[in-house]
Amino acid sequence: MYTFGTMIQKLKKDPKRIVFTEGTDERILEAASRLLAGNFLTPVLLGSKKDVEAAAEEAGYNIRGAEIIDPANFDRFDEMVEQFCEIRKSKGVTPEQARTILSGGNYFGTMLIKMGIADCLLGGATYSTADTVRPALQIIKTKPGNKIVSSCFILVRPSATGDNEVLAMADCAINIKPNEDELVEICGETVSCAKVFGVDPKVAFLSYSTFGSGSGEDVDKMRNACRKAKAAYPDVPIDGELQFDAAVSPTVARTKCPDSAVAGYANTFIFPDINAGNIGYKIAQRMGSFEAYGPILLGLNAQINDLSRGCNAQEVYSMAIITGALA
Numbered sequence: 001m002y003t004f005g006t007m008i009q010k011l012k013k014d015p016k017r018i019v020f021t022e023g024t025d026e027r028i029l030e031a032a033s034r035l036l037a038g039n040f041l042t043p044v045l046l047g048s049k050k051d052v053e054a055a056a057e058e059a060g061y062n063i064r065g066a067e068i069i070d071p072a073n074f075d076r077f078d079e080m081v082e083q084f085c086e087i088r089k090s091k092g093v094t095p096e097q098a099r100t101i102l103s104g105g106n107y108f109g110t111m112l113i114k115m116g117i118a119d120c121l122l123g124g125a126t127y128s129t130a131d132t133v134r135p136a137l138q139i140i141k142t143k144p145g146n147k148i149v150s151s152c153f154i155l156v157r158p159s160a161t162g163d164n165e166v167l168a169m170a171d172c173a174i175n176i177k178p179n180e181d182e183l184v185e186i187c188g189e190t191v192s193c194a195k196v197f198g199v200d201p202k203v204a205f206l207s208y209s210t211f212g213s214g215s216g217e218d219v220d221k222m223r224n225a226c227r228k229a230k231a232a233y234p235d236v237p238i239d240g241e242l243q244f245d246a247a248v249s250p251t252v253a254r255t256k257c258p259d260s261a262v263a264g265y266a267n268t269f270i271f272p273d274i275n276a277g278n279i280g281y282k283i284a285q286r287m288g289s290f291e292a293y294g295p296i297l298l299g300l301n302a303q304i305n306d307l308s309r310g311c312n313a314q315e316v317y318s319m320a321i322i323t324g325a326l327a
């Protein structure tokens with residue numbers, strides 16, 4: 001099971017190189033300086049050496065030991081262009097187009113992972129989720145056996161006794177309207193990720209209906225997806241379709257679905273679409289005192305993660321550790 005302590009221990013034994021696509025951003029520089037002090041992740045900061053160093057000095061962060069790579073002055077750029085054209089040859093990308101595309105830190109950084117120059121990437125301090133994720137989808141692609149890349153959030157509510165409450169929620173960030181089969185895949189990936197963070201998953205397929213109390217296309221979708229997920233992962237407790245109150249409240253569950261082994265005790269939530277998921281995790285974060293870690297991308301061939309543009313340096317630092325540990 002991963003805690004930040006165990007993730008740092010793992011990285012100390014096997015340090016990784018992590019690309020930050022926004023190398024001059026003050027929050028990135030603060031997180032980079034803290035990572036360097038810990039000596040378990042080497043930040044690779046994208047940007048011109050002069051700009052990155054000036055930004056660090058102005059903000060007062062020591063980034064000695066970080067690697068700075070300037071996309072405009074990279075000695076393996078021709079090789080990168082060639083590889084990118086090969087990867088995107090079905091789209092007819094020309095070398096000229098590739099040079100323009102790769103001048104952006106999001107594409108350039110992703111190619112550094114593809115070329116094995118760094119192990120993992122964290123972007124999105126200023127890039128949107130779509131602009132961080134799209135290069136990963138196009139260049140890194142889904143891992144064998146997976147049809148989609150998806151994502152989950154790990155939510156942690158610290159407790160004074162140290163017995164933190166940990167939940168997983170998906171897909172709150174990538175797939176806008178997943179179909180039944182995609183929901184099954186999201187469920188499988190989220191269960192695996194939740195286990196890594198110490199959750200013993202009890203999965204609820206969420207809806208506005210509990211076992212047929214409501215009706216509609218989306219209710220059918222969640223009920224069918226749940227049935228398929230139960231068949232695909234017979235060892236995992238899964239139930240649905242469930243309303244959120246039935247999923248988490250034993251009292252409500254006793255009334256609405258007394259025969260469910262999951263209802264009342266769910267800790268892993270599969271949302272019907274990105275609207276519900278994104279709003280749902282943010283309610284837990286902003287009004288439920290949960291710390292939210294993610295989106296953790298699932299199903300990619302390499303660990304690339306996205307930050308919220310509203311993130312602070314502590315969130316960058318935490319997500320960097322998660323990204324490195326999962327790499």
Ligand SMILES: CC(C)(COP(=O)(O)OP(=O)(O)OC[C@H]1O[C@@H](n2cnc3c(N)ncnc32)[C@H](O)[C@@H]1OP(=O)(O)O)[C@@H](O)C(=O)NCCC(=O)NCCS
Pocket residue numbers: 129130131133134137138142147148149150172173174175176278295
């Ligand atoms: C993830 C997302 C950016 C991809 O959509 P897009 O940019 O329109 O990308 P496209 O549909 O053009 O697809 C680009 C490539 O990625 C692939 N792709 C798209 N979605 C994918 C997925 N979920 N899994 C795997 N591959 C995917 C496509 O097949 C395509 O491959 P190709 O170029 O090799 O043919 C889009 O689904 C999105 O915007 N999601 C919501 C992001 C968001 O705003 N989140 C909320 C904030 S956290």
